Amino acid sequence: MSFEAWVAIHTPRINAALDQLCPSDGSPLREAMRYSLLAGGKRLRPLLCIAAAEAVGGSAESVLPAACALEMIHTFSLIHDDLPAMDDDDLRRGVPTCHVKYDEGTAILAGDALQALAFKTLLKSIQHTEHPCLAIGALAEACLSMCDGQAADLAAEGKELSLAELQEIHEQKTGELITNSIYLGALLGGGSEDEVFRIQGFGYHIGIAFQIVDDILDVTGDDATLGKPAGSDLKHDKATYPKLVGLDESKRLARAAEQEALKALEIFGETAEPLREIARYIVERNT
Amino acid sequence: MSFEAWVAIHTPRINAALDQLCPSDGSPLREAMRYSLLAGGKRLRPLLCIAAAEAVGGSAESVLPAACALEMIHTFSLIHDDLPAMDDDDLRRGVPTCHVKYDEGTAILAGDALQALAFKTLLKSIQHTEHPCLAIGALAEACLSMCDGQAADLAAEGKELSLAELQEIHEQKTGELITNSIYLGALLGGGSEDEVFRIQGFGYHIGIAFQIVDDILDVTGDDATLGKPAGSDLKHDKATYPKLVGLDESKRLARAAEQEALKALEIFGETAEPLREIARYIVERNT
Numbered sequence: 001m002s003f004e005a006w007v008a009i010h011t012p013r014i015n016a017a018l019d020q021l022c023p024s025d026g027s028p029l030r031e032a033m034r035y036s037l038l039a040g041g042k043r044l045r046p047l048l049c050i051a052a053a054e055a056v057g058g059s060a061e062s063v064l065p066a067a068c069a070l071e072m073i074h075t076f077s078l079i080h081d082d083l084p085a086m087d088d089d090d091l092r093r094g095v096p097t098c099h100v101k102y103d104e105g106t107a108i109l110a111g112d113a114l115q116a117l118a119f120k121t122l123l124k125s126i127q128h129t130e131h132p133c134l135a136i137g138a139l140a141e142a143c144l145s146m147c148d149g150q151a152a153d154l155a156a157e158g159k160e161l162s163l164a165e166l167q168e169i170h171e172q173k174t175g176e177l178i179t180n181s182i183y184l185g186a187l188l189g190g191g192s193e194d195e196v197f198r199i200q201g202f203g204y205h206i207g208i209a210f211q212i213v214d215d216i217l218d219v220t221g222d223d224a225t226l227g228k229p230a231g232s233d234l235k236h237d238k239a240t241y242p243k244l245v246g247l248d249e250s251k252r253l254a255r256a257a258e259q260e261a262l263k264a265l266e267i268f269g270e271t272a273e274p275l276r277e278i279a280r281y282i283v284e285r286n287t
Numbered sequence: 288m289s290f291e292a293w294v295a296i297h298t299p300r301i302n303a304a305l306d307q308l309c310p311s312d313g314s315p316l317r318e319a320m321r322y323s324l325l326a327g328g329k330r331l332r333p334l335l336c337i338a339a340a341e342a343v344g345g346s347a348e349s350v351l352p353a354a355c356a357l358e359m360i361h362t363f364s365l366i367h368d369d370l371p372a373m374d375d376d377d378l379r380r381g382v383p384t385c386h387v388k389y390d391e392g393t394a395i396l397a398g399d400a401l402q403a404l405a406f407k408t409l410l411k412s413i414q415h416t417e418h419p420c421l422a423i424g425a426l427a428e429a430c431l432s433m434c435d436g437q438a439a440d441l442a443a444e445g446k447e448l449s450l451a452e453l454q455e456i457h458e459q460k461t462g463e464l465i466t467n468s469i470y471l472g473a474l475l476g477g478g479s480e481d482e483v484f485r486i487q488g489f490g491y492h493i494g495i496a497f498q499i500v501d502d503i504l505d506v507t508g509d510d511a512t513l514g515k516p517a518g519s520d521l522k523h524d525k526a527t528y529p530k531l532v533g534l535d536e537s538k539r540l541a542r543a544a545e546q547e548a549l550k551a552l553e554i555f556g557e558t559a560e561p562l563r564e565i566a567r568y569i570v571e572r573n574t
Contacts, residue, residue: 027435027438027439028438028442029434029435029438076399080395080396080399083392083395085390085391085392085395086392086395103372104372105370105372105373105438105441106438106441108367108370108372108373108395109367109434109437109438111399112363112367112398112399112402112430112434113430113431113434113435115399115402115403115430116402116427116430116431116434117427117431119406119423119426119427119430120423120424120427120428120431123420123423123424123427126420127420132419132420132423133410133413133414133419136406136407136410136419136423137407137410139406140403140404140406140407140410141407143399143400143402143403143406144400144403144404144407147316147396147399147400147403148314148316148400150396151314151315151316151392151393151396152314154392154393155315
């Protein structure tokens with residue numbers, strides 16, 4: 001199966017599951033949650049989770065709730081990051097952000113409720129597995145890390161950061177959730193200890209690649225490609241890879257991280273092909 | 288042991304555990320979390336959790352992390368409810384609210400991180416129990432319910448509510464977390480199915496009593512007793528029991544709920560005495 005066909009099978013399944021797992025009850029709060037959750041997006045974290053499960057011989061179906069939980073956490077973080085008290089963005093995925101479409105109070109609560117719904121949803125993938133507490137712990141750590149990263153990011157606005165400081169913020173803000181998406185897929189897909197360990201290595205490097213490319217796109221992309229105003233990071237005077245090391249070196253670093261990620265998958269055969277393809281996609285999108 | 292002695296033993300233990308479970312790392316985010324988490328408060332939910340565990344023959348020690356997780360969830364909800372986009376309160380537990388002391392962005396993230404930390408912390412009480420997923424599910428449901436209740440409460444400002452509507456909002460906003468504090472104590476304390484069921488009944492009624500008395504205190508209390516501006520609900524034109532049914536009828540309803548709660552504990556002996564005393568305390572504080 002081609003990678004495009006693989007994505008075309010799994011993306012609608014993820015969207016349908018998200019729709020079911022966060023049903024409307026007629027309340028504005030639930031509408032706001034659904035508005036942001038179902039507004040599209042590449043579903044990168046769920047796809048990574050499913051691809052990791054398949055790499056270790058697990059089924060997409062068994063990790064589908066976990067995959068959706070990861071997208072809920074991601075959406076929760078986007079809703080809160082966009083708030084006026086944070087990054088103050090009006091546009092996300094090409095449509096008005098949650099607090100613009102609804103109001104700030106509803107957007108704060110929608111994020112809160114999506115975090116809780118993620119933990120509830122994850123239960124569906126872990127109830128009959130060996131390590132339910134490891135999985136819950138991984139999701140909780142990813143959330144904590146995102147909060148730490150966002151706080152550090154806000155505190156760093158207008159300040160000079162070293163590359164090491166920038167990398168730490170990125171790892172907390174974006175990397176941990178991406179790494180844990182892959183980890184949860186491998187863990188709940190039934191991977192051996194060694195397989196899970198190697199797939200975590202992949203996740204670590206691909207998390208770094210992802211953020212570098214995001215920073216590059218903020219400079220080189222246009223509004224339509226990004227679904228949000230290009231140059232948003234520059235506007236906030238945020239530290240980014242291109243700002244710190246230049247565009248060419250940023251691209252080189254992204255490709256180096258991709259190579260490290262692919263190396264970690266060497267022990268796997270064809271079942272890991274979607275994971276490898278996602279790695280390539282992450283680095284090559286519009287750069 | 289007198290109830291006062293029981294409280295005097297467990298409250299400092301809860302406070303010490305909270306201090307340990309949310310250690311400082313020098314960041315403003317962690318400071319903000321600790322500021323709100325360690326700002327005092329009666330620790331009602333942790334005490335209820337511990338009392339429920341003891342009622343079924345469990346130990347306070349084994350449920351202490353769960354008890355702390357409940358307080359983290361409670362604190363998270365207070366921080367977010369106090370935000371300008373929500374209830375816009377400047378004072379809480381007698382000190383400036385989190386967003387006044389720090390800033391809005393930090394307060395939003397502190398709430399988010401406390402929710403995640405609660406799930407992480409709960410793991411310490413459930414890792415070696417029979418039903419880890421039931422416990423996680425109960426905490427997640429309580430969070431979701433709180434968000435629903437707060438959203439309904441905001442939507443109801445300035446509107447006429449029926450008593451049934453008011454009760455539903457209260458149950459979501461306050462009742463569920465109180466009920467689940469008691470449920471988690473009984474479940475993780477090793478209670479039998481019947482014991483857990485009865486203790487849940489107690490929790491349901493005491494949750495109702497708690498909110499009625501809170502409404503009464505908003506009318507009759509002063510700032511010092513409440514730790515927040517008295518009349519805050521009136522200011523927001525919120526539906527309250529005294530507004531809907533009058534002060535005397537509110538007091539009668541609170542005592543009726545207390546009686547129902549105590550009836551649910553009839554099968555228990557002396558081990559349930561702290562739970563009974565908390566019920567009495569809830570209804571009799573300053574009314």
